[in-house]
Amino acid sequence: MGLFVPDFYYDTIYDVKPELLKKRGVRCIILDIDNTLVPYEIPEPTEEVRAWLKLMIDNGMKIAFVSNNHSERVELFNKTLCFPAFPDSWKPLKKSCLRALDAMKCSAQNAALIGDQVFTDVLAGKIAKLNTTILVKPIKDKKNIFFRFKRMLEKPVLHKYKRRESKINGKKTEEK
Numbered sequence: 470m471g472l473f474v475p476d477f478y479y480d481t482i483y484d485v486k487p488e489l490l491k492k493r494g495v496r497c498i499i500l501d502i503d504n505t506l507v508p509y510e511i512p513e514p515t516e517e518v519r520a521w522l523k524l525m526i527d528n529g530m531k532i533a534f535v536s537n538n539h540s541e542r543v544e545l546f547n548k549t550l551c552f553p554a555f556p557d558s559w560k561p562l563k564k565s566c567l568r569a570l571d572a573m574k575c576s577a578q579n580a581a582l583i584g585d586q587v588f589t590d591v592l593a594g595k596i597a598k599l600n601t602t603i604l605v606k607p608i609k610d611k612k613n614i615f616f617r618f619k620r621m622l623e624k625p626v627l628h629k630y631k632r633r634e635s636k637i638n639g640k641k642t643e644e645k
């Protein structure tokens with residue numbers, strides 16, 4: 470179960486602050502695209518996404534896209550950004566992260582992964598033993614039965630995350 474529980478769980482990518490990453494020693498980010506940065510049907514980064522990416526770069530982060538989507542989608546999305554990008558990456562396989570780390574010349578200890586799915590993104594980050602694995606809520610889910618089933622399977626994992634967080638917060642209050 471531990472392999473599925475993210476280190477942090479946020480509503481959106483915009484809740485991920487450079488200060489948090491820097492404090493943890495993160496210098497590079499492996500980033501999912503679909504439903505993490507934009508919904509499936511948006512082909513290019515929005516101004517909001519660009520601003521967030523710039524904030525990360527300005528704070529010294531390197532970025533690589535690792536997506537299980539096909540190369541046309543990923544290339545078009547990355548066309549004006551020109552980050553290292555790996556489509557058809559087969560997350561959660563370890564090689565999906567290792568190739569991106571290699572491209573960024575970054576070690577797993579200095580890397581974070583951000584994505585919207587427990588069984589591909591979070592698991593990939595954990596298998597590759599990255600410093601930090603961050604889950605964000607999917608922007609917009611496909612409404613088919615397969616996706617619903619997958620989200621249903623994620624529920625116990627998110628429950629576990631929330632229980633752990635409330636334990637940590639409980640302890641902090643006790644210490645005060």
Ligand SMILES: [Mg+2]
Nearest residue numbers: 501503504585
């Ligand atoms: Mg995704």
